[in-house]
Amino acid sequence: MAYDVEKPDEQWRAELSPGEYAVLRKAATEPAFTGEYTDTKTRGVYSCRACGADLFTSETKFESHCGWPSFFDPKDTDAVELIEDRSHGMVRTEVRCARCGSHLGHVFAGEGYPTPTDQRYCINSIALRLAPEQG
Numbered sequence: 001m002a003y004d005v006e007k008p009d010e011q012w013r014a015e016l017s018p019g020e021y022a023v024l025r026k027a028a029t030e031p032a033f034t035g036e037y038t039d040t041k042t043r044g045v046y047s048c049r050a051c052g053a054d055l056f057t058s059e060t061k062f063e064s065h066c067g068w069p070s071f072f073d074p075k076d077t078d079a080v081e082l083i084e085d086r087s088h089g090m091v092r093t094e095v096r097c098a099r100c101g102s103h104l105g106h107v108f109a110g111e112g113y114p115t116p117t118d119q120r121y122c123i124n125s126i127a128l129r130l131a132p133e134q135g
Helices: 009-015 018-026
Strands: 044-048 054-057 080-085 092-097 103-109 119-123 128-132
Touching (some): 018 103, 054 119
Antiparallel strands (some): 044 054, 044 128, 080 092, 092 103, 103 119
């Protein structure tokens, strides 16, 4: 798929920290309960750390106690791209930034959380940047 923001691998490596690069460009996962935004309650917009696209808002963030920030819906339906992921011997749905193709995390459904969508977008903190609401 062609993305609005495409850069050679060397440029991504130069622009991102080693941890950001591993998660965003190589689909690694940060350790549970270590991310900057896991327990954040600050109101605002979460954007892609690689390209700055708006992805999620604090209004859809919820406490899932899974170790990573969880959202029940993206900011806009076209903000993220969902891809079947058959790695690690399971079938999951990978969540990528629709603007630059960076790996964000995975989405799970039917887990019984009391949210409007019954979905949990389990997103790596290191893939996001929070812009706190002004005012």
